[in-house]
């Protein structure tokens with residue numbers, strides 16, 4: 001355990017904070033809405049007082065595109081989960097759920113069974129902060145796991161997971177914090193466990209962040225190597241350092257080894273015109289931040 005002020009939930013809070021900031025935007029301008037995020041963010045009152053515009057401006061001073069990257073990743077998964085649910089997917093497993101409130105804030109059918117997986121400390125804190133009358137509570141089962149030391153299959157089966165039902169798994173903002181061995185083991189478990197159609201979403205940090213940071217940012221981006229270094233330092237400071245990075249080829253071969261075919265691989269560059277342009281918030285090239293990829297694979 002680190003001496004960080006965060007109790008294993010520093011990065012979960014960090015993402016929830018960006019969702020809170022986005023939710024403060026005018027309804028016609030926001031990309032996602034998370035009305036519960038404030039409950040999980042230290043200093044949420046100050047964030048609310050500062051408001052959407054100034055928070056986004058501050059985040060741009062720090063790392064341009066950082067806020068928009070996290071928000072577009074969330075929206076991309078929101079859309080995928082809602083589409084899957086509309087197409088009658090029966091189970092949704094949120095790996096490393098943290099303070100993800102998708103189960104409560106999206107319009108999901110009551111027939112969709114949801115499993116949230118994370119470390120016990122984070123899950124306990126989450127449950128104490130959830131409002132009593134939040135929607136869809138009855139469809140969620142919490143399963144505690146440390147991906148680096150425990151495997152998924154038995155715990156999911158014990159929690160009522162049905163291998164014969166179609167399932168979506170998402171691993172959002174997690175692969176950089178756990179070993180490659182743990183991701184490989186999780187995919188082995190999923191492949192062995194699932195006997196029906198399965199969708200697997202993974203976000204991963206591009207190896208270029210270490211090898212060639214410039215390649216992860218848009219043309220004209222200010223000080224890319226320094227920004228990459230700042231991001232790496234910050235994650236270590238909140239007690240959860242980034243330890244695993246992948247190339248596109250590595251992810252493709254990892255997924256294919258476990259029976260999956262990659263259907264999509266997106267970065268902020270791809271999502272910027274889809275989400276931010278219609279909201280009048282298209283990012284210029286020198287704010288584009290492609291450090292992390294969103295991959296959807298199916299089997």
Ligand SMILES: C[S@@+](CC[C@H](N)C(=O)[O-])C[C@H]1O[C@@H](n2cnc3c(N)ncnc32)[C@H](O)[C@@H]1O
Nearest residue numbers: 011012015096097098119146147148172173177
């Ligand atoms: C950046 S947060 C992302 C949370 C959530 N997916 C989201 O996007 O809001 C990373 C999450 O991974 C979880 N995590 C990190 N290491 C883990 C491990 N070894 N086992 C289980 N969960 C872990 C953390 O507890 C945290 O909730």
